[in-house]
Amino acid sequence: MDREFYISSKLGDIEVLAQKAKVMIEDVTEGYFSESLETSKDAWKIGGPFYDKASTKATIINDIIFELMVGLSNLRSVLEAEGDDVEQEIKLYDFMDKHNCDREVAELLLQHQKEQETT
Known part of the structure; x- marks a missing residue:
């Protein structure tokens, strides 16, 4: 997005x-x-x-x-946000919206997703 x-x-x-x-x-x-x-x-x-x-x-x-x-x-x-941070921020807020959670939980979910993608 x-x-x-x-x-x-x-x-x-x-x-x-x-x-x-x-x-x-x-x-x-x-x-x-x-x-x-x-x-x-x-x-x-x-x-x-x-x-x-x-x-x-x-x-x-x-x-x-x-x-x-x-x-x-x-x-x-x-x-x-600038550069790659823009995409990261947008993903973070999409997670917050999708899972109805706060920023900390969304960061953990995003981190978990990245770990799943690398394995």
């Missing part, structure tokens, strides 16, 4: 994640924070199940933003 294709692909993924986060934020804003509390009897509008839904959606948004940050960090590493 070449550098430009990898970067383009990951930017597309990041754009999709950003759109998902935006939709979730709008959903929480409209469904929870836009409620009008004119009297104390209106407190039910933001309590109980409504609060739980907003909390769950906020957790989802946090997860999406974490994925965005990881994706941007991976892109920065690929952009800063």
Whole structure:
């Protein structure tokens, strides 16, 4: 996989994640924070199940933003890498995506694969 294709692909993924986060934020804003509390009897509008839904959606948004940050960090590493390091970085991030693991595990998997190829 070449550098430009990898970067383009990951930017597309990041754009999709950003759109998902935006939709979730709008959903929480409209469904929870836009409620009008004119009297104390209106407190039910933001309590109980409504609060739980907003909390769950906020957790989802946090997860999406974490994925965005990881994706941007991976892109920065690929952009800063030079020569053979570019191919190594791309393989590493592909392993991270494919196996849903962190960098250390991906490095071990990549090292294991190279050992298998040489034997």
